Amino acid sequence: MPHEPAQRFRGPVLPDGEARDLYVVEGRITHEPQPGAETVAEGWIVPGLVDAHCHLGLDDFGATDDAATEQQAIADRDGGALLIRDAGSAADTRWIQDRDDLPRLIRCGRHIAATRRYIRGYAHEVEPAELATYAAQEARNGDGWIKLVGDWISRDEGDLAPSFPAEAFADAIAAAHAEGAKVTAHCFGHGVLPGLIEAGIDCIEHGTGLTEDLIDAMVEHGTRLVPTVMQLDKFPEHAAAGAERFPAYAATMTDLYARMPATIMAAHEAGVPIYAGSDGGGISRHGNIAGEVEALVRIGMPAHDALGAASWRAREWLGVDGLEEGASADFVVYDRNPVEDLSVLRTPACTVLRGVVRGVVGGR
Numbered sequence: 001m002p003h004e005p006a007q008r009f010r011g012p013v014l015p016d017g018e019a020r021d022l023y024v025v026e027g028r029i030t031h032e033p034q035p036g037a038e039t040v041a042e043g044w045i046v047p048g049l050v051d052a053h054c055h056l057g058l059d060d061f062g063a064t065d066d067a068a069t070e071q072q073a074i075a076d077r078d079g080g081a082l083l084i085r086d087a088g089s090a091a092d093t094r095w096i097q098d099r100d101d102l103p104r105l106i107r108c109g110r111h112i113a114a115t116r117r118y119i120r121g122y123a124h125e126v127e128p129a130e131l132a133t134y135a136a137q138e139a140r141n142g143d144g145w146i147k148l149v150g151d152w153i154s155r156d157e158g159d160l161a162p163s164f165p166a167e168a169f170a171d172a173i174a175a176a177h178a179e180g181a182k183v184t185a186h187c188f189g190h191g192v193l194p195g196l197i198e199a200g201i202d203c204i205e206h207g208t209g210l211t212e213d214l215i216d217a218m219v220e221h222g223t224r225l226v227p228t229v230m231q232l233d234k235f236p237e238h239a240a241a242g243a244e245r246f247p248a249y250a251a252t253m254t255d256l257y258a259r260m261p262a263t264i265m266a267a268h269e270a271g272v273p274i275y276a277g278s279d280g281g282g283i284s285r286h287g288n289i290a291g292e293v294e295a296l297v298r299i300g301m302p303a304h305d306a307l308g309a310a311s312w313r314a315r316e317w318l319g320v321d322g323l324e325e326g327a328s329a330d331f332v333v334y335d336r337n338p339v340e341d342l343s344v345l346r347t348p349a350c351t352v353l354r355g356v357v358r359g360v361v362g363g364r
């Protein structure tokens with residue numbers, strides 16, 4: 001069998017930042033020196049970035065065709081996101097998993113929302129009595145996760161309100177867990193959170209409505225948080241758009257946004273594990289996990305924590321290898337230390353996915 005020559009990558013390796021040589025042999029990492037290895041790149045080596053909240057196959061109007069979805073996935077990959085935890089898609093994106101050139105993908109099926117209580121064309125829109133059935137169905141359709149829309153504007157109430165009664169959520173969480181899937185939910189406001197956390201939800205998306213007691217409950221239950229700060233930065237736009245018809249909603253969004261940095265940082269400081277999600281494909285563009293790392297730092301997270309939230313800690317959470325012996329060679333090389341200069345995250349010197357190197361300057 002013809003063997004490809006071993007490849008050597010040299011430089012400080014995060015998270016510890018210790019300088020060493022990393023070898024890639026037939027797509028896998030080894031730390032054993034390989035005589036005759038060719039040095040491919042030198043720089044700061046980071047385990048493949050993770051976008052923990054992203055939507056492949058979705059744009060403003062619902063499902064995208066496969067060609068558009070492919071471009072989204074390529075943009076994410078070239079931005080360094082080599083592992084994506086999808087947070088709801090109206091398209092069937094299983095085919096991405098057959099493509100070695102596209103990021104690893106953990107799908108969660110389609111969003112499940114209350115009838116007429118979410119962006120049109122995105123979700124299964126269901127009544128409370130159907131919620132558990134749909135949760136079980138999407139649990140079987142996904143790769144170990146489902147996504148609920150926890151709250152949304154209620155036009156009747158004129159404000160953010162839980163999508164379903166707490167008992168319906170609890171039944172849905174139990175139904176998904178019975179299928180072996182974890183559950184996450186879109187939650188902007190406060191009201192929906194106590195019931196979800198108490199019912200054992202695995203993760204909260206956005207989480208702007210968290211309060212100190214709920215943060216303590218998350219720590220106790222081991223609930224994770226993916227804030228998507230770039231998405232939260234759009235709250236003033238939501239408030240402005242709703243100001244005339246829904247003044248209470250506008251006030252809620254304005255208040256949540258004013259407290260957002262303190263809320264997310266209180267969760268971080270209390271020990272709630274936080275991961276980086278760009279929300280690409282929802283309202284944001286794809287390929288911008290770097291922007292979310294910068295946003296986490298902007299609200300007060302130390303840079304090493306923020307990068308870990310988009311790399312090694314997220315990989316561990318999602319059960320995907322880092323840079324250990326024998327792992328698939330999935331990593332990114334940067335010319336500078338991203339912990340000291342986050343801007344370098346926007347211009348990887350190269351990405352390595354399943355051992356395939358892309359973007360070496362002056363390449364081979």
Ligand SMILES: [Zn+2]
Pocket residue numbers: 053054055087279282
């Ligand atoms: Zn989203």
